[in-house]
Amino acid sequence: MTVTEDYIDASGGDWDEVVEKAQGSSAERLVVNMGPQHPSTHGVLRLILTLDGETCTEARVGIGYLHTGIEKNMEYRTWTQGTTFVTRMDYLTPLFNETAYCLAVEKLLDITDRVPERANVIRVMLMELNRMASHFVAMATFGMELGATTVMTNGFREREMILDIFELVTGLRMNHAYIRPGGVAQDLPPGTVGKVRELLKEMPERIQIMRKLLDENPLYLARTKDVAYLNLPGCMALGVTGPLVRASGLAWDLRKAKPYCGYENYEFDVPVSDGGDVYARYRVRIAEMEESLKIIEQCLDKLEPGPVMIEDAKIGWPAKLALGPDGLGNSPDHIAHIMSGSMEALIHHFKLVTEGFRVPAGQAYAAVESAKGELGCYAVSDGGTRPHRVHFRDPSFTHLQAVAAMCEGGTVADVIAAVASIDPVMGGVDR
């Protein structure tokens, strides 16, 4: 801890000493480290705040505490294995990560139009479920950070319904690696449609409960109205997209503007608010969840039987899986074929799985409207079986740059609200 003429550095050490020094000196500015382990910083986000009394005069963000080198690692694994990495980036939107990545790979392979219809419907359905799950966590953690634990328990309870569906479909609650280049890993297991219908029946009421709890709650309004304001020019300059830009009055949604996975065939609205504050972001998110329900319902109507993986033996892994006696998904027909039918098929399968398929040299950028904003995947191939480079434009990464614009001049308490309204997930920020 150091005391200089005009500020006190409180970036570590004993808090009592800091307070004592602060009282003993004429300095009025206090530099406080919030994080990287503060519970309300959404993981390992570090905020460096300069405080003048209760007012935050400068807010700086330090990131990198969760950097895991996902982009570098992917260069050493096949294109198919890449999904296993990307799903772990923003761990609250795994299916968006996978879809963005697979869309980029499919673009490079020029097979975008050959991805089966059923696979696209499944992708859309899972992405919309994922959007709801992510928004529930956004609201839940936000409530918790403001001290409203009911919002937290409710939010996580509703999310659990969605995670149950994910577990049924992909086998895992998160880190699915379910969406693969060319389609999805396997078809929906029996009972999925029923479970989704159950959710569609139950969820509107649950959202209504959330709305009743928050929409006009005076305490909630006091903490969120006119807090962390960011207008549209600010959003554009800072590259802010997703619910944040829609809460600043621009109906910009990649699902409408640049449809992918067949989004042009679905009827839904893009919720907009022009508040530009934390409350507007909440309203946009909760309205988006209602729109997601609409899309999921249409997905169920569009689910026609058919293949879920591209019919191209050079790219697609066997996707007609059945539960084996050991509890693992296998494709008995395929195994019979390669083990006792055709030697060439065995060699081919071995090459496809161990070596992977080749992707023609080139570069492609694919973007999806993730729950948090524009999630872009820029993939470069040198013609080999592994990526030459994969880069992700994670929305949380970009949005955290707006912290200074949102927080400076406000109070410390509003910093919490501002960061929570951005809904950053450090796994995605740091990758």
Next chain:
Amino acid sequence: MSNEYERDRDEAAENLPDQRGRERLAAPIKRTGMFGTSTSGDTSGFGGLQVRGSAPAHSRRPFTDPDDPRTADFDRVADDLEAALTALDRVDLVERVEVAHGEITFHVRREGLVELARVLRDDPALRYELCTGVAGVHYPQEVGRELHAVYHFRSITHNSEIRVETTCPDADPHVPSIVAVYPTNDWHEREAWDFFGIVFDGHPGLTRIQMPDDWHGHPQRKDYPLGGIPVEYRGATIPPPDERRDYK
């Protein structure tokens, strides 16, 4: 994009075998020798063989393919950009244009990047309001242009998307910063510096963003190993992954 002179040349000489041969010879050497061996004596007699990469891809007008709706506005964008740059007398900024996978890439000289960004953002016919950041890419085999900085721009007004790519050599890894035009690129440029060592001249505070401040090297370059770095944690040193057990 090309000026009048180049366009004439495109139509006549460009397609002659002689021209294509010269382009190919100008491409950097990919490898030498027959089998790429370096440890044993090459007895094949092909030791002096030089294998070159393909010449950089170069698309010709029209950029719009009537069969591909994704390319619908490429000719318009190229025309508008050419007009805007002509007005500034900087048509030479764009070296070549590449259309592939329904995407258009403008390969530009690094010197005029800021001007180009300003044109892209402010010209009413272009209006690329949103920059989705910059990605570094390292191509060690492209001698003299090893490091690439790749930008994606998105126009909300015209619902259009373009890519701008610029290069710099390893020996002089400098690219002008466009943070003054697109503030969102602040962190993206720091990331490209951190991972690739591209120095963005004019950036307000080009420091590492993901790696620790005292880290040596730029981890996503191709000459930087995966793992292989002993990590110190509270006094104990954890050996690099490839030394922990035998992966060979």
